Amino acid sequence: MTPPPVTQLKAPRVGLAYLLSQIGAHAADEFGQRLKPLELTTQHVGILRLLAMKPVELTQRKLAEHLRIQPSRLVLLLDELERKGLVARHTDPEDRRAKRLAATEPGLDRFRAVEALTRDLEAELFEDLSRDERAALAGLLRRVAAKADLIPGVHPAYRRLAKKEK
Amino acid sequence: MTPPPVTQLKAPRVGLAYLLSQIGAHAADEFGQRLKPLELTTQHVGILRLLAMKPVELTQRKLAEHLRIQPSRLVLLLDELERKGLVARHTDPEDRRAKRLAATEPGLDRFRAVEALTRDLEAELFEDLSRDERAALAGLLRRVAAKADLIPGVHPAYRRLAKKEK
DNA sequence: TATTGTTATACTCTATAACTATA
DNA sequence: TATAGTTATAGAGTATAACAATA
Numbered sequence: 001m002t003p004p005p006v007t008q009l010k011a012p013r014v015g016l017a018y019l020l021s022q023i024g025a026h027a028a029d030e031f032g033q034r035l036k037p038l039e040l041t042t043q044h045v046g047i048l049r050l051l052a053m054k055p056v057e058l059t060q061r062k063l064a065e066h067l068r069i070q071p072s073r074l075v076l077l078l079d080e081l082e083r084k085g086l087v088a089r090h091t092d093p094e095d096r097r098a099k100r101l102a103a104t105e106p107g108l109d110r111f112r113a114v115e116a117l118t119r120d121l122e123a124e125l126f127e128d129l130s131r132d133e134r135a136a137l138a139g140l141l142r143r144v145a146a147k148a149d150l151i152p153g154v155h156p157a158y159r160r161l162a163k164k165e166k
Numbered sequence: 167m168t169p170p171p172v173t174q175l176k177a178p179r180v181g182l183a184y185l186l187s188q189i190g191a192h193a194a195d196e197f198g199q200r201l202k203p204l205e206l207t208t209q210h211v212g213i214l215r216l217l218a219m220k221p222v223e224l225t226q227r228k229l230a231e232h233l234r235i236q237p238s239r240l241v242l243l244l245d246e247l248e249r250k251g252l253v254a255r256h257t258d259p260e261d262r263r264a265k266r267l268a269a270t271e272p273g274l275d276r277f278r279a280v281e282a283l284t285r286d287l288e289a290e291l292f293e294d295l296s297r298d299e300r301a302a303l304a305g306l307l308r309r310v311a312a313k314a315d316l317i318p319g320v321h322p323a324y325r326r327l328a329k330k331e332k
Numbered sequence: 333t334a335t336t337g338t339t340a341t342a343c344t345c346t347a348t349a350a351c352t353a354t355a
Numbered sequence: 356t357a358t359a360g361t362t363a364t365a366g367a368g369t370a371t372a373a374c375a376a377t378a
Contacts, residue, residue, distance in 0.1 A: 009224075009232055011318035012215045016300060017193045017288045018321075019307045024190015025322040026314055027183045049178045058175075061336060066175055070370060075338060089337095097336040097377045122183045128313045133306060134182060140295065140303045141185045147294045148192055152177035155184075156191040227359060236347060241361060255360095263354045263359040 027125060034117050038110060039084065042155070043077055048111045049153055051087060051103035059098045060089075067154055086110055193291060200283050204276060205250065208321070209243055214277045215319055217253060217269035225264045226255075233320055252276055 014022075032042055040048075046067060051058070060078065064071040078101070081087035086107035092098040103111065126134050150156075180188075198208055206214075212233060217224070226244065230237040244267070247253035252273035258264040269277065292300050316322075 009216060009221060009319075010219060012219060014215075014319055015284055015288050016304050016307070017197065017284065017291055019304065019311060020186070021190040021194040021197070022316055022321050023307055023311055023314070024187040025194070026311075026316055028187040028191070029322050031183065031187070049180075050175060053176060053178060055175060059336080071337070072339080072371085073369065095336080095378070099337070118181055118183065122181050125183055125310060125314065128309050129306065136302065137306045138182050138185065140299060140306075141182070141189055143294050144291060145185060145189055145192075148189070148291065150188055150192055153175075153180055155188050156195050225359075237360070238348085238362080239346065258359095261355075261359080265360070 027121070030121060030125070031118070034121060035114070038113055038117070040110070040114065044081055044086075045111070045114055046153070046155060047074075047077060047081065048086065048103060048107060048114070051101060052108055052111045054102070056100065056102070058101050059092065060101065061098070063101060081107070193287070196287060196291070197284070200287060201280070204279055204283070206276070206280065210247055210252075211277070211280055212319070212321060213240075213243060213247065214252065214269060214273060214280070217267055218274055218277045220268070222266065222268070224267050225258065226267065227264070229267060232317075247273070 028042065035041060035045065047063070050063065050066070060071060060074055064074045067074070078087060078089065082089060084106075086104055088102050088104050089099040090102065092100050126137075129137065145152075194208065201207060201211065213229070216229065216232070226237060226240055230240045233240070244253060244255065248255060250272075252270055254268050254270050255265040256268065258266050292303075295303065311318075
């Protein structure tokens, strides 16, 4: 698929963390590419994924907090999703400042298309691994994720450049 | 280490590719954080890693091609490394347009510090895995990387937003 | 006075294209 | 005329701060 490197250089030795990061970035890039025909970005999908679980109480403030993104950034993402008719904002009758978020029917359909596309991508990425090997890989990765306190469904890329932590 | 999510939401089901991407991004973020005291970014390290192998024939053009980054971008990265005294540009006597690149002694020292830091990071990330499990994980990942034609030492993040491929 | 969502502004990163000096 | 490296410009993405409506 990818053309071979034109400039041949002896391969440097890299560690397990690097390998993980390299493959992970590749998978994310591929996913992003395949998302284009659906007119979605990975960030949109992260939002749709949560809304597809129908948590009726979810407001923008809470969603931004959960995803670790700026509320102002979420506004733009939701504007885009709303303009496509995939997500709806409803003013909360009990607190007219807040907006309750919900995926629309077309939004759920679109998300199911993303899930199908994801299965295709995984089938290709892990084509060379047996069923047992995939399960073993998943098991190992889940333990690493748990150790790092990663939150399922919350991708670090959301807050990539977030705080300086100085 | 990381505080638990303030907003509790049932965890969405995510696949193996997502898990890989999530952990990979986390590892890359952590690496980037720990690199700060050394005044380097992951891109600088990618360059140092290749130059540490002392490929005397390497010019900027070839390095940019290998890393899949724009030559103009490489200029800035090398400016930064050169200003810190970690890399040197020498005009090629046989083609005075080209610059031969080389890591300086301080550059090699700095790279060795990065390697030490990497070992620490890996020890933490994979603390819960046994020696055999780490080897198994590495083996599986290497097969996935090979299937995807990933080039050792060339991180996709270099060309993350590169071309639209439309 | 505090909070939700929004808008405005600025900053960073990167790609594209123009430029120079050599070939 | 073409190529290596550089500089200049512009665009995308994001964070920060200011703002309006509501509590």
